[in-house]
Amino acid sequence: MLKSAFTADLIEAGCDEVGRGCLAGPVVAAAVILPKEFVHPILTDSKRLSAKQRKQLVIEIEEQALAYAVAEVSNQQIDEINILNASFLAMHHALNALIIRPQLILVDGNRFQPYFSVPHQCIIKGDQKYFSIAAASVLAKTYRDNLMQQLAQESPQYGWERNVGYPTSAHRQAIQQHGITSWHRRSFAGCK
Numbered sequence: 001m002l003k004s005a006f007t008a009d010l011i012e013a014g015c016d017e018v019g020r021g022c023l024a025g026p027v028v029a030a031a032v033i034l035p036k037e038f039v040h041p042i043l044t045d046s047k048r049l050s051a052k053q054r055k056q057l058v059i060e061i062e063e064q065a066l067a068y069a070v071a072e073v074s075n076q077q078i079d080e081i082n083i084l085n086a087s088f089l090a091m092h093h094a095l096n097a098l099i100i101r102p103q104l105i106l107v108d109g110n111r112f113q114p115y116f117s118v119p120h121q122c123i124i125k126g127d128q129k130y131f132s133i134a135a136a137s138v139l140a141k142t143y144r145d146n147l148m149q150q151l152a153q154e155s156p157q158y159g160w161e162r163n164v165g166y167p168t169s170a171h172r173q174a175i176q177q178h179g180i181t182s183w184h185r186r187s188f189a190g191c192k
Helices: 050-064 074-081 083-098 131-154 167-177
Strands: 014-017 027-033 069-074 104-109 120-123
Touching: 014 074, 014 083, 014 131, 027 083, 027 131, 050 120, 069 083, 069 120, 104 167
Parallel strands: 014 104, 104 120
Antiparallel strands: 014 027, 027 069
């Protein structure tokens, strides 16, 4: 079972992003503040859950969270500032959108760009250790998957409804055959 909180008394926001390794679409981040006593029997890293489970969890997270927000940084901005900086920026945008200011930020991974003067804690595999980070991972992944499924209707040849922009062999072959779209990340090797 994941942990409900990192501290006993601070307002904690869990932060995670999705889409860093994709060839197309934005990078998306979420920030979630959960009640200190929050527990859930199946909530974990979004990649370990089915689409059906994630869809149900989004409803529960949005109902029970004290605050939550999802934000994206476009593929054009990714090309301008690089994917790592874009990931940090997406997390900052999500934190900006929270209706409650956190006193501590729990970040999935090993790097983060400081957010004003709010302390942060980087936690490797944090989405498998803390409910707030797992909740952020579910919100971000569900949002991004839905977006890529919508974009797949505009550009069906790339299979985004299945690969959501990741560099699968089918996606790479479609790029070779059809070129890139305005949603592709031109700075990524797989798009050149």
